[in-house]
Amino acid sequence: MSKAKSDKVSPDLDTPTDLPQGAVEKISASLNVLLADAFALYVKTKNFHWHVSGRHFHDYHLMLDEQSDAIFATTDQLAERVRKLGGTTLRSVGQISKLQTIQDNNESYVPPRDMLRELMEDNKHMAAAMRKAHELCDQHGDSGSAGLLETFIDETERRTWFLFEASRQEGSNAA
Structure with a gap:
């Protein structure tokens, strides 16, 4: 085990990999940002699910619940992928808030169309970030x-x- 790796990862968490340490660090960092964004998007989608109103309430409520479940399902897979590579992953809400690039929405009321459009833009942002991570x-x-x-x-x-x-x-x- 290299000195650089032992400085960053506890020997008890030092998962073996054939990837160079530099690759592990870069990919892990990229995946951890995606993970933080997945948590932020999950919470925002749930927020809008809980607070949607209007004539399409039922349809939007169900769609946003389904979408939040799908987003949450990615979190464990992303975190476990980081660990499989030999990296470490998020440990706290504070770390999520430092890494997230998806902006929170704390407004007391958001019109349904604005909710949908904001989530659409956030999902587009996520797809673009995933493509960059894929290139890496x-x-x-x-x-x-x-x-x-x-x-x-x-x-x-x-x-x-x-x-x-x-x-x-x-x-x-x-x-």
Whole structure:
């Protein structure tokens, strides 16, 4: 075990990998930002799920609940991927808040269409960040993380699509 690795990772957590330490550090850092963003997007989606109102309440409430569950399901897989590589992952809400790039929404009321559009933009942001992380994984030969990200990109694009279509409906005068 190299000195650099023992400085960053407890020997008890030093998972063996064939990737160079520099690759582990870069990929782990990238995945940890995605993980922080997944938690932030999960909480925001749940917030909007709990506070949505209006004529499409039932449909939006169910859609946002489904989406928040899907986002939350990515968190364990991202964290475990970091550990499989030999990195360490998030340990606290404070660490999440330091790393997240998805902005919180603490408004007391957000109109339904604005909720949907904000979540759509956040999901687009997530997909773009996942693509960047995928490129990093490709550069370092990490096909395991790249494959996981491909699945998550597809799921994120699906959420973006649904939010886009639902927000178009909300913005129209059609029944």
